[in-house]
Structures are given as C-alpha cells and as structure tokens.
Amino acid sequence: MADATRSFDRWLHDVRNQLSIILGFSEILLQELEGDDARRHDLQEIHDAAERAMGAMGRVPQKEDESGR
Amino acid sequence: MNSLGPTLLAIDDEPGILALVERFARTLQFNVVCHDGASGVLAEIDELRPDVVLVDLQMPEINGLEVLRAIRDVDPECAVVLMTAHASVDTAIEAVKLGALDYLTKPLDFDRLRGLLTTVLKGIERREALLEIDADVARRFEFHGTIGRSAAMQDLFDSIRRLAPHVRTLLITGETGTGKELVARAFQQLGPRRQGRFLTVNCSAVVDALFESELFGHQRGAFTGATETKVGLFEHADGGTLFLDEVGELPLSVQPKLLRAVEYGDVQRVGSLETRHVDVRVIAATSRDLRAEGAAGRFRSDLYFRLNVLEIHLPPLRDRREDIPLLTAAFVRENAARLQRPLTGVTTAAERALQESQWPGNIRELRNVLERACLLSEARILGEREVRQAMRIGSSAAGALEHASAATEPPTVGDSLSSAQRGQIDRVLRQARGNKTEAARLLGISRRSLYRWLDRLGHAEPKASQPGH
Ligand SMILES: Nc1ncnc2c1ncn2[C@@H]1O[C@H](COP(=O)(O)OP(=O)(O)OP(=O)(O)O)[C@@H](O)[C@H]1O
Ligand SMILES: [Mg+2]
Numbered sequence: 001m002a003d004a005t006r007s008f009d010r011w012l013h014d015v016r017n018q019l020s021i022i023l024g025f026s027e028i029l030l031q032e033l034e035g036d037d038a039r040r041h042d043l044q045e046i047h048d049a050a051e052r053a054m055g056a057m058g059r060v061p062q063k064e065d066e067s068g069r
Numbered sequence: 070m071n072s073l074g075p076t077l078l079a080i081d082d083e084p085g086i087l088a089l090v091e092r093f094a095r096t097l098q099f100n101v102v103c104h105d106g107a108s109g110v111l112a113e114i115d116e117l118r119p120d121v122v123l124v125d126l127q128m129p130e131i132n133g134l135e136v137l138r139a140i141r142d143v144d145p146e147c148a149v150v151l152m153t154a155h156a157s158v159d160t161a162i163e164a165v166k167l168g169a170l171d172y173l174t175k176p177l178d179f180d181r182l183r184g185l186l187t188t189v190l191k192g193i194e195r196r197e198a199l200l201e202i203d204a205d206v207a208r209r210f211e212f213h214g215t216i217g218r219s220a221a222m223q224d225l226f227d228s229i230r231r232l233a234p235h236v237r238t239l240l241i242t243g244e245t246g247t248g249k250e251l252v253a254r255a256f257q258q259l260g261p262r263r264q265g266r267f268l269t270v271n272c273s274a275v276v277d278a279l280f281e282s283e284l285f286g287h288q289r290g291a292f293t294g295a296t297e298t299k300v301g302l303f304e305h306a307d308g309g310t311l312f313l314d315e316v317g318e319l320p321l322s323v324q325p326k327l328l329r330a331v332e333y334g335d336v337q338r339v340g341s342l343e344t345r346h347v348d349v350r351v352i353a354a355t356s357r358d359l360r361a362e363g364a365a366g367r368f369r370s371d372l373y374f375r376l377n378v379l380e381i382h383l384p385p386l387r388d389r390r391e392d393i394p395l396l397t398a399a400f401v402r403e404n405a406a407r408l409q410r411p412l413t414g415v416t417t418a419a420e421r422a423l424q425e426s427q428w429p430g431n432i433r434e435l436r437n438v439l440e441r442a443c444l445l446s447e448a449r450i451l452g453e454r455e456v457r458q459a460m461r462i463g464s465s466a467a468g469a470l471e472h473a474s475a476a477t478e479p480p481t482v483g484d485s486l487s488s489a490q491r492g493q494i495d496r497v498l499r500q501a502r503g504n505k506t507e508a509a510r511l512l513g514i515s516r517r518s519l520y521r522w523l524d525r526l527g528h529a530e531p532k533a534s535q536p537g538h
Contacts (some may be wrong), residue, residue: 012155016176017085017086018085020086020177021083022085022087024089024176054176065166
C-alpha cells in the first residue's frame with residue numbers, strides 16, 4: 001500500500017512539473033507577443049488548458065480510502 | 070566564468086524546468102547556469118560563486134534541503150530559493166529556518182520570482198554604490214599614494230605637508246608594512262629635493278663588510294677585489310635624498326661615519342684620505358625601537374638623536390581600522406585594473422572579516438590578502454569566503470603546509486587537503502598561467518613547497534620539469 005502511495009505521489013509530482021513548464025513558457029510568450037499578434041489567441045488556449053489541467057490535478061481524490069475510514 | 074552581471078544557478082532534475090527558469094532569468098539580465106541534479110553541484114558553487122540559487126526540493130539523488138544546507142555552509146551570503154511541485158508546511162518552515170530566501174511552489178509565480186530576483190539585484194546594486202563611494206573617498210583621502218582618513222593619518226599628512234619643505238633629516242618608525250617607504254617618498258615629493266635623486270639602501274640586505282664601500286664608495290685598490298674606484302650612495306645622492314631603510318640593521322662599525330655624513334655632509338671613500346662634501350637629505354626608517362637598541366648597545370645613541378630630530382611614527386593598522394574600507398577599495402580596484410576584471414569591492418560580511426583581523430603584517434598584509442582574494446574570486450564582489458581563504462593561506466595554512474612539506478617523509482597523496490584547497494591551488498595556477506614561481510608567490514609559499522603540494526594533490530605534472538630538490 002505504502003509503495004502504491006509513493007508511486008502515485010511521484011506521478012502527481014511529475015505531471016504537475018510538466019504542466020508548470022507548459023504554463024511557464026506560454027506565460028512568457030504571452031508577455032512577449034505584440035498585443036495584436038494573431039497567434040495570441042492560440043497561445044492563450046494552450047495556457048488556459050494547462051491551467052485547467054493543473055486545477056484538475058488539485059482535485060485528484062486524495063486516497064481517503066487509505067486512511068482507514 | 071562570466072564576470073558581467075549577476076549569476077543564477079538553477080538545480081532541478083527536470084530539464085524543462087531548468088529551461089524555463091533560464092528563459093525567465095535571462096530577461097532580468099542574469100547569467101544562468103543550469104544543473105540537472107545535485108551531484109557535483111557543490112564543487113560548482115565553489116567555482117561559480119552564484120548570487121542566487123534556485124533549487125528543486127524533490128530530486129532523486131538528493132533532497133533540496135540538503136543542498137540548501139550545503140550551500141549555506143559553503144557560501145553563507147548566497148541567496149537560495151527552493152522550488153517544489155508539492156508544498157508542505159513542514160518543509161517550508163525548515164527551509165526558512167535554514168536560511169532560504171523563499172519557497173516557491175510550481176507552477177512558478179513569475180511575479181513573485183521577479184520580485185525575489187529584483188531584490189537580489191537591488192542588494193548587489195546597493196552594495197556596488199557603497200563600494201563606489203568608498204573608492205571615491207579613498208581617492209579623496211589619498212596623499213601622495215598614501216591612503217588614510219583616520220585622525221592619526223590625517224595628522225600625519227598635515228605634518229608631512231608642513232615639515233617636508235624644511236626638514237633635512239627624518240626618522241620614520243612603525244611596524245613592518247605600515248607604509249614607511251611610502252611616507253619617505255611623499256616627503257621627498259613635497260620637499261625642495263623633488264627634482265633630485267631618491268636612492269634607497271636596504272640596510273638589512275647589505276653584507277656587513279661591504280656597507281662602508283656601499284655608502285661612501287672606495288678607491289681602486291683599497292681592498293682585495295676593489296679593482297675599480299667606486300662612487301658611494303651618498304655621492305650619488307648628492308643634491309637629492311638617500312633613504313636608509315631598516316636603519317636599525319646598520320652595523321655599529323659604520324655608524325660613526327654615517328653620523329658625520331648626516332651631520333656635516335662629509336664623506337670619505339674607503340682607502341682615500343680626501344673628504345668630499347655632499348648635500349644629501351637623509352630619511353631613515355626602522356621597525357625596531359632604536360632607543361632600546363641604543364640602550365642595549367646595538368645602536369649609537371648619538372646617531373639615533375641625530376636621525377631623530379624629527380620622528381614620524383606610523384601606527385599599526387589595527388589601531389586605525391577606519392582606514393580598512395578605503396584601503397580595501399583602493400587595493401581591489403588596483404587588482405581589477407591589473408587583472409582586467411570588473412571587481413568592485415568586498416561584501417559586507419567580507420568587510421567584517423577584514424575589520425576583525427589583527428593584521429600583524431599591517432597594510433602590506435592586507436594588500437596581499439586582497440590580491441589573493443581577487444585571484445580566488447570569480448564574482449564582481451569578493452565574498453567572505455574568498456577573503457577568509459586568502460587570509461588563511463596568508464597565515465596559518467601556509468605556515469602549516471610549509472611545515473608539513475618540510476617534513477622528510479614524502480607526503481601522502483590525497484591526505485588532509487580539502488577540496489577547497491585543491492580548488493584554490495588550481496585557480497591560482499590558472500591565474501598565474503601555469504607559472505609556478507608566480508603561483509607560489511601568490512599563495513605565499515615557497516616554490517618548493519608548491520611542488521610538494523602539487524605532488525600531494527597528485528597533479529599530472531611531469532617529474533622531469535621539477536627542479537632538483
Ligand atoms: N596608507 C597606505 N595607503 C596605501 N598603500 C599603503 C599604505 N601604507 C602602506 N601601503 C602599501 O603597503 C605596502 C607596504 O608599504 P611599505 O613598503 O611602505 O611599508 P614599510 O613600512 O616600509 O614596511 P617594511 O618595514 O616591511 O619595509 C606597499 O605596497 C605600500 O604601497
Ligand atoms: Mg619598507
């Protein structure tokens with residue numbers, strides 16, 4: 001059981017890491033693009049999706065089942 | 070490494086995060102160095118002297134807190150920011166306790182990171198502005214190459230200014246390295262003899278038997294080996310100034326003749342009966358207590374009183390510590406110019422270390438320490454560590470190593486030398502472009518013990534190129 005928890009945590013950590021890379025780079029690019037750049041819209045979509053995914057990560061059920069209730 | 074702009078070191082096992090941090094910090098004019106794991110990173114910190122380190126908390130081989138702890142050990146002045154994808158209150162508290170500047174969760178909040186990095190930049194700018202002021206003040210409080218704003222030094226400059234035009238003889242006393250020779254030159258510059266010659270004789274470096282001929286000259290055939298007539302220093306200095314350094318070392322036998330030369334300007338070449346008249350201003354310097362030497366019968370009192378018509382005493386550096394920041398600023402800038410590196414001064418902590426030292430070798434020692442520290446440092450501002458290292462090489466470490474290497478049994482490879490010492494030697498060698506004589510000088514050890522040191526470090530050095538021991 002403890003092993004499963006640990007590998008789940010690692011997985012969670014890895015995905016958050018990757019998402020924060022997507023978020024970070026898209027933020028930097030959004031800042032650098034001219035206001036009227038046509039690609040701004042697409043980039044914003046990438047950014048928002050990553051943000052939503054990050055939000056979803058926060059809602060991953062946190063193993064209440066393991067706490068013995 | 071890079072000497073312009075502050076340096077940021079990023080440590081994370083995830084290459085994407087490194088790329089991101091690098092991309093962001095570059096926009097704030099940081100030089101960024103990335104490291105994808107903690108192994109070997111401590112050695113790198115030693116080399117790199119980063120201004121700020123961003124380190125991931127969870128890495129496979131090592132915990133970010135351990136890295137933080139190690140960095141604080143190596144360089145307490147380095148700002149460390151931890152990053153984590155998995156925040157916990159416990160680690161956050163631990164991180165702050167260990168002296169982390171901040172604790173960031175991923176995804177990175179760029180506004181917050183910008184704020185942190187700007188704080189680091191501002192701190193550096195503030196320090197550089199202060200250092201600039203020190204350098205300015207040093208220039209303003211410089212008196213013919215002698216720097217000092219302490220009351221003692223200001224009074225001394227005043228006396229020199231007033232007396233130099235009038236005084237014929239002067240005795241300068243003070244411990245070793247307090248600037249006696251500098252003051253002698255200032256005196257000459259301000260006196261009526263500024264156009265005349267300034268000749269120096271170091272009385273501790275002349276063989277006793279040759280003293281008289283050195284000072285007063287000799288006739289051809291006056292003694293065995295006197296194949297030519299020789300003009301002595303007094304005659305050479307006619308119309309100028311003769312600086313008798315370490316006059317306390319002067320053999321008793323020459324002292325009566327010196328007295329006559331000083332008092333009446335009468336000199337006689339060895340082997341000649343003819344008395345010549347010279348017009349020489351005599352400045353003598355000593356680190357000994359000539360009065361005590363006189364009482365002990367090692368120095369003639371009449372000569373002492375003749376030289377002592379005017380005595381200028383240079384206080385030891387530990388009695389005028391307020392001069393240390395100015396001297397530091399001046400010496401660091403001097404090295405910066407010589408090494409062509411943008412060194413601006415020392416950090417606050419380094420300055421404290423310099424303030425606390427006793428400086429038995431006075432200003433010369435301070436100057437040497439700073440020269441070594443400049444060579445050890447890769448940063449714009451010298452840190453406490455480089456300065457302490459340089460102070461250590463200068464005193465105990467050099468002594469201990471000198472001592473250790475003087476032992477007859479061959480040194481054991483790889484024993485008690487720390488990696489910091491290895492790094493030091495490597496760096497100094499590099500700075501000296503492999504010139505071992507120069508490297509030994511900078512380290513404050515003999516050439517011979519440098520070779521033993523290198524041996525001990527297992528340096529790949531062809532034995533054939535070593536000088537015979
Ligand atoms: N007030 C000062 N400002 C700047 N540099 C100084 C000052 N005093 C000494 N120095 C520097 O320190 C070093 C030692 O000075 P100096 O040779 O004049 O000392 P000294 O008293 O003659 O020492 P010693 O008795 O060992 O011969 C020199 O490099 C000199 O330029
Ligand atoms: Mg001297």
